[in-house]
Amino acid sequence: MKRLLLLAFACLALAGVTAASAAGAKPSKSFSAADEQYLKTSIEGDRFEIIGGKWAQTHTKNAAVLRMADRIVSDHTKSLKDAVKLARSLGIDVPSSPTPSEVWELKIVTGLRGRAYNHWYASLEVYDHVQDIQETTDEIKDGTNSQIRDDAKTELPMLQVHLSLARAALAANPTG
Numbered sequence: 001m002k003r004l005l006l007l008a009f010a011c012l013a014l015a016g017v018t019a020a021s022a023a024g025a026k027p028s029k030s031f032s033a034a035d036e037q038y039l040k041t042s043i044e045g046d047r048f049e050i051i052g053g054k055w056a057q058t059h060t061k062n063a064a065v066l067r068m069a070d071r072i073v074s075d076h077t078k079s080l081k082d083a084v085k086l087a088r089s090l091g092i093d094v095p096s097s098p099t100p101s102e103v104w105e106l107k108i109v110t111g112l113r114g115r116a117y118n119h120w121y122a123s124l125e126v127y128d129h130v131q132d133i134q135e136t137t138d139e140i141k142d143g144t145n146s147q148i149r150d151d152a153k154t155e156l157p158m159l160q161v162h163l164s165l166a167r168a169a170l171a172a173n174p175t176g
């Protein structure tokens with residue numbers, strides 16, 4: 001009986017420790033709703049970029065679009081791996097597909113061919129990376145979890161390279 005009581009106290013103490021860490025005593029495991037949203041959006045974005053880039057690799061011969069797609073596929077494959085690992089370590093759900101609007105965007109561009117495809121895919125990637133850079137900059141500025149913020153810091157220069165490759169692809173395909 002005494003042992004059982006001791007065990008019960010030990011469990012209560014442990015529960016107290018867990019509650020304290022959830023409240024922020026252990027910064028590496030605590031995160032804000034905005035941190036979580038950033039990481040999930042980033043994973044959905046990686047999945048969107050990989051699907052779109054792979055499609056380009058097999059459906060266009062345009063050099064500027066291929067240069068962008070090759071870089072996008074290899075960089076986002078790596079960033080997806082890192083972000084998934086980080087999400088799992090923090091107990092954050094890992095999205096298994098792009099967002100519905102990203103799926104819709106992919107459906108629209110992959111329905112196009114030739115010049116129209118090159119133009120609108122490049123245009124989509126310019127607009128997408130402008131948005132990604134904004135979200136990543138916000139996380140670096142306002143993020144509360146140091147690991148998620150570090151992930152954003154690693155992503156930013158990669159996204160800037162993608163934006164300039166997308167701008168070059170759009171300049172090479174100015175009309176659809």
Ligand SMILES: [Fe+2]
Nearest residue numbers: 045128129132
């Ligand atoms: Fe993106």
Ligand SMILES: [Fe+2]
Nearest residue numbers: 049072159162
């Ligand atoms: Fe990108």
